[in-house]
Amino acid sequence: MTTVTEPESVAAPFAASGVGRRVPIVSIEGLRKSFGSVEVLSGIDLDVHPGEHVVLLGPSGSGKSTVLRSINLLERPSAGSLVVDGREHATPRSSGLFAGAPRGTALQLRRTVGMVFQQFNLFGHLSALDNIVLPLRSVRRMSRRDAEERAAVELRRVGLIARAGHYPNQLSGGQQQRVAIARALALDPQVMLFDEPTSALDPELVGEVLRTMRLVAETGMTMIVVTHEIGFAREVGDLNVFLEHGKVVETGGREFYDECRSQRARDFLQAVR
Numbered sequence: 001m002t003t004v005t006e007p008e009s010v011a012a013p014f015a016a017s018g019v020g021r022r023v024p025i026v027s028i029e030g031l032r033k034s035f036g037s038v039e040v041l042s043g044i045d046l047d048v049h050p051g052e053h054v055v056l057l058g059p060s061g062s063g064k065s066t067v068l069r070s071i072n073l074l075e076r077p078s079a080g081s082l083v084v085d086g087r088e089h090a091t092p093r094s095s096g097l098f099a100g101a102p103r104g105t106a107l108q109l110r111r112t113v114g115m116v117f118q119q120f121n122l123f124g125h126l127s128a129l130d131n132i133v134l135p136l137r138s139v140r141r142m143s144r145r146d147a148e149e150r151a152a153v154e155l156r157r158v159g160l161i162a163r164a165g166h167y168p169n170q171l172s173g174g175q176q177q178r179v180a181i182a183r184a185l186a187l188d189p190q191v192m193l194f195d196e197p198t199s200a201l202d203p204e205l206v207g208e209v210l211r212t213m214r215l216v217a218e219t220g221m222t223m224i225v226v227t228h229e230i231g232f233a234r235e236v237g238d239l240n241v242f243l244e245h246g247k248v249v250e251t252g253g254r255e256f257y258d259e260c261r262s263q264r265a266r267d268f269l270q271a272v273r
Helices: 064-071 106-112 128-138 144-157 173-186 203-218 230-236 263-272
Strands: 026-035 038-048 053-057 079-084 113-116 191-195 222-226 239-244 247-252
Touching: 026 064, 038 064, 038 239, 038 247, 053 064, 053 230, 053 263, 064 079, 064 191, 064 222, 106 113, 113 173, 128 144, 128 173, 144 173, 173 203, 203 222, 203 230, 222 230, 239 263, 247 263
Parallel strands: 053 222, 053 239, 113 191, 191 222
Antiparallel strands: 026 038, 026 079, 239 247
């Protein structure tokens, strides 16, 4: 099989300066994002460690999706630091664990971070298999044969190998989203971002996508998830982050859903249960 040489992780050199500390795979400090005169992120701080499952919660317009899109540089931060796998992708820090982190490129970032969107973003003229083969050939430079083999592995993982030759219009919404998840996983990301992946689905199709996401979580994949599926969030969320008006209001671990300190967070959870 074609061997692709990736740049080694550069996070390790920073571990020595943080004795006894786990080094985050994603570290956000003072992240801000404005669209014209409207500031939608107002100084977000967030560390995500390898293997951690982070859930972003909050009302519409709170900035959840903008956080995800900033992590993947689909939105360029207006200010603040964004370090992914030891590389700085926004404003360099002057102190702290990642001060002096080497500058990263968008290509390096997108080889590290996979993303699944609300809409499936599949190519309608390509089969399920070829929707996965295409980025493997263009990004990973795999041969056609190797890319097809890897695509088949990922389709089998999400339970869709029997639909490999089907086109998107021959698949249900849930099946299309599972193909999109398989496509992202095929590129071997270290971090997976999920931006409300069930919001465009009919209610009866939500369960199959959540089952697939649970399987991904069980592999130890680092995940950052925006969702209103509170049952799923409660199940997988190692770190739960409630945002409103572009700010972090409250964070918590597994106890978050029963022991919120913020009245606003309690009201939100009550409304979406």
